[in-house]
Amino acid sequence: MTHGTRRTAPPDDGPANGEEGSSPDGSAPDGEQHETPPALATRWWRTHDDELASARWTGMVRRLPTLVGQAVRLAWTASPLDTAATIALNLAAGVFTAIALVATAGVLEELFASGPTPDRVRAAAPSLILVAGSAALRGALSSAAGWTQSRLEPQVERIAELRLLRLTGRIDLVAFDDPAFHDAAHRARLRGIREAQYVVSHTVNVLTGVTGLVSAAGVLGVLHPVLLPLLLLAVLPEGWAAGRAARMRHALLVALSDRHRRKWMISDLLAERETAAEVRSFTMRDLLLDDFDRVARYERDAHLRLARRQALVRAGGEAATGAATVVVYVALATLLVTGGMPLAVAGTAVIAIRSGQSALASTIVAINSCYESGLYFNDYVEFCASARAHLPAPASLTAPAEFDRISVEDVVFHYPGQDTPALDGVTVEIRRGEVIALVGENGSGKTTLSKLLAGLYSPRSGRVCWDGTDLADVDPDTLRDRIAVIAQDHTHWPMTARRNVVMSNDDDPARLERAAALSGADAVVAELPHGWQTLLDRRFADGHELSGGQWQRVAAARGFYRDAPLLICDEPTAALDARAEHRLFESIGRHVAADSGRTVVLITHRLASVRLADRIYVLDHGRVIEQGTHEELMRQGGHYASLYGLQASAYHADIDPAGGRPAAPSVTRPSAHHERTDSSA
Numbered sequence: 001m002t003h004g005t006r007r008t009a010p011p012d013d014g015p016a017n018g019e020e021g022s023s024p025d026g027s028a029p030d031g032e033q034h035e036t037p038p039a040l041a042t043r044w045w046r047t048h049d050d051e052l053a054s055a056r057w058t059g060m061v062r063r064l065p066t067l068v069g070q071a072v073r074l075a076w077t078a079s080p081l082d083t084a085a086t087i088a089l090n091l092a093a094g095v096f097t098a099i100a101l102v103a104t105a106g107v108l109e110e111l112f113a114s115g116p117t118p119d120r121v122r123a124a125a126p127s128l129i130l131v132a133g134s135a136a137l138r139g140a141l142s143s144a145a146g147w148t149q150s151r152l153e154p155q156v157e158r159i160a161e162l163r164l165l166r167l168t169g170r171i172d173l174v175a176f177d178d179p180a181f182h183d184a185a186h187r188a189r190l191r192g193i194r195e196a197q198y199v200v201s202h203t204v205n206v207l208t209g210v211t212g213l214v215s216a217a218g219v220l221g222v223l224h225p226v227l228l229p230l231l232l233l234a235v236l237p238e239g240w241a242a243g244r245a246a247r248m249r250h251a252l253l254v255a256l257s258d259r260h261r262r263k264w265m266i267s268d269l270l271a272e273r274e275t276a277a278e279v280r281s282f283t284m285r286d287l288l289l290d291d292f293d294r295v296a297r298y299e300r301d302a303h304l305r306l307a308r309r310q311a312l313v314r315a316g317g318e319a320a321t322g323a324a325t326v327v328v329y330v331a332l333a334t335l336l337v338t339g340g341m342p343l344a345v346a347g348t349a350v351i352a353i354r355s356g357q358s359a360l361a362s363t364i365v366a367i368n369s370c371y372e373s374g375l376y377f378n379d380y381v382e383f384c385a386s387a388r389a390h391l392p393a394p395a396s397l398t399a400p401a402e403f404d405r406i407s408v409e410d411v412v413f414h415y416p417g418q419d420t421p422a423l424d425g426v427t428v429e430i431r432r433g434e435v436i437a438l439v440g441e442n443g444s445g446k447t448t449l450s451k452l453l454a455g456l457y458s459p460r461s462g463r464v465c466w467d468g469t470d471l472a473d474v475d476p477d478t479l480r481d482r483i484a485v486i487a488q489d490h491t492h493w494p495m496t497a498r499r500n501v502v503m504s505n506d507d508d509p510a511r512l513e514r515a516a517a518l519s520g521a522d523a524v525v526a527e528l529p530h531g532w533q534t535l536l537d538r539r540f541a542d543g544h545e546l547s548g549g550q551w552q553r554v555a556a557a558r559g560f561y562r563d564a565p566l567l568i569c570d571e572p573t574a575a576l577d578a579r580a581e582h583r584l585f586e587s588i589g590r591h592v593a594a595d596s597g598r599t600v601v602l603i604t605h606r607l608a609s610v611r612l613a614d615r616i617y618v619l620d621h622g623r624v625i626e627q628g629t630h631e632e633l634m635r636q637g638g639h640y641a642s643l644y645g646l647q648a649s650a651y652h653a654d655i656d657p658a659g660g661r662p663a664a665p666s667v668t669r670p671s672a673h674h675e676r677t678d679s680s681a
């Protein structure tokens with residue numbers, strides 16, 4: 001399938017039964033029947049598919065030491081004790097495997113010696129006890145190693161998640177505006193973290209397999225030098241079959257990944273709450289089910305074909321192993337007949353070769369899995385490194401507790417990857433206790449400026465100062481403690497109503513009551529089944545959903561609750577009804593600014609509401625083009641006056657939309673007369 005392009009096959013291009021195409025390896029069928037929505041083209045979750053599909057064993061083995069190093073370091077951070085125990089126990093189990101094999105040689109040697117049977121058994125008894133003891137110990141050590149390994153996994157997962165979240169929670173906000181960084185974060189968080197524990201487990205499995213293999217090889221080398229090449233001969237076919245089957249399965253998973261994702265998407269569409277209403281309104285169920293089943297049948301057939309091909313490969317491997325075994329036995333028999341090897345040694349060799357074969361097969365599977373997990377785990381490692389580079393520079397100063405004057409001085413700000421500045425030489429002054437309004441058309445830079453004022457972005461040039469203290473030198477967390485924000489794109493936190501306002505453990509009932517009264521959230525909470533304790537998320541039992549306007553009141557309460565000298569309100573009333581809007585602006589203007597002496601920066605398109613502001617800054621294309629009080633700006637008859645006139649004219653038919661002068665209403669429908677005039681023109 002070509003990603004990111006829309007393809008629709010001709011009607012008779014697909015298989016006769018209407019199922020997806022049926023290329024033998026599950027690769028893209030020629031008869032693709034579906035359009036590929038752009039969303040499907042984002043394959044962050046299988047970024048390394050091509051790399052994996054083309055990987056060779058030599059490349060995998062070369063990469064192994066780095067992977068093992070990373071895995072062991074991570075495991076060590078998670079739990080040095082469990083890491084050391086897992087490694088030591090696996091190594092010890094390998095040693096006892098070797099001891100058991102050597103002791104087996106002793107047993108066989110005594111049993112095949114001349115003399116009466118009871119004497120031979122008696123002579124073999126010490127070695128027999130050693131074999132039994134070693135086998136028991138090896139079993140106990142392997143079980144203990146399995147236990148410490150499974151203890152390690154959740155600890156590794158926790159450490160990996162915490163490490164990533166600690167970093168992502170601190171990095172500069174601007175990093176999230178960089179699509180590449182955002183993509184990398186997504187991959188690291190959704191796949192990389194999960195693979196961290198698997199990398200550790202697969203590494204341990206590689207270690208276990210290699211230990212078993214080395215034990216078998218070591219014993220054989222000690223018994224007779226010719227046995228090593230015989231071991232190689234015996235294990236290679238089985239190793240090849242195991243490796244080939246693993247790669248075939250992997251190639252199929254890679255080839256099916258987009259279909260698998262489509263299945264997920266369809267199943268989400270059918271099962272998620274957000275889409276449930278429209279699935280029903282537009283009677284989409286059968287269409288989606290058909291789509292789902294078509295992909296599911298294609299997957300099923302591909303898996304059935306894989307099972308057949310894997311069985312063939314395994315059968316081929318078994319046959320080759322059988323042939324190799326015959327060669328091994330013939331070689332052993334020749335050595336026995338020619339007196340080159342005692343019978344006991346040959347018997348032990350057979351056991352050691354079998355043990356080496358199974359160790360190699362599991363090593364190969366473990367290396368394959370380790371390599372795949374390692375690629376995704378590497379995304380995590382690289383993301384953590386790049387996240388560290390996005391951490392704010394250590395600041396020497398704590399933000400001042402109060403300010404008399406905030407000055408934005410000739411600030412320029414670019415979003416990552418953007419040539420055009422979002423703010424271009426902006427200068428603004430805010431004095432304590434003032435209400436400052438930022439107005440302007442969509443995209444003029446108001447929200448960006450408010451985020452600089454909130455300490456969320458840093459300017460490329462220019463300064464934002466609190467009484468002469470450049471915010472660039474201030475610890476951002478201490479600064480953000482002094483600022484409350486009622487955000488345009490506020491979050492619907494899946495928490496209780498109380499938590500949605502308080503946002504911390506600093507729960508002050510009186511302050512909560514006041515914030516709720518100012519914002520109108522009191523009326524919302526009064527209707528909730530459990531009041532402030534109501535969980536605001538329908539996805540949970542007993543959860544409750546709010547309307548857009550109700551959420552906005554809660555978000556406003558969140559801003560009022562915070563005991564901060566600066567309150568930034570970005571479109572705080574966009575979803576409110578007329579009465580709630582009026583009340584909120586009153587709250588902002590009178591109660592907050594006048595009563596408590598807080599300073600307010602207000603962004604709104606409701607220009608009637610900024611008349612109360614002490615100063616209005618008008619932005620256009622990232623520049624301040626006008627400033628002054630409402631009256632001054634109206635007298636200037638510029639951009640502000642034009643916007644104000646336009647809005648006012650919607651309510652008053654006698655105001656000119658162009659300049660605030662009396663004129664005809666601005667909201668008009670083309671009359672039949674106009675249409676005729678236009679068409680005749």
Ligand SMILES: Nc1ncnc2c1ncn2[C@@H]1O[C@H](COP(=O)(O)OP(=O)(O)OP(=O)(O)O)[C@@H](O)[C@H]1O
Nearest residue numbers: 177415418422440441442443444445446447448449
């Ligand atoms: N995350 C971002 N990445 C890149 N560009 C952005 C980003 N956010 C905003 N911009 C761009 O920066 C400019 C200013 O956007 P901003 O959101 O500050 O405008 P605004 O005046 O608040 O608009 P609105 O009234 O629609 O809320 C716009 O051109 C916008 O496209």
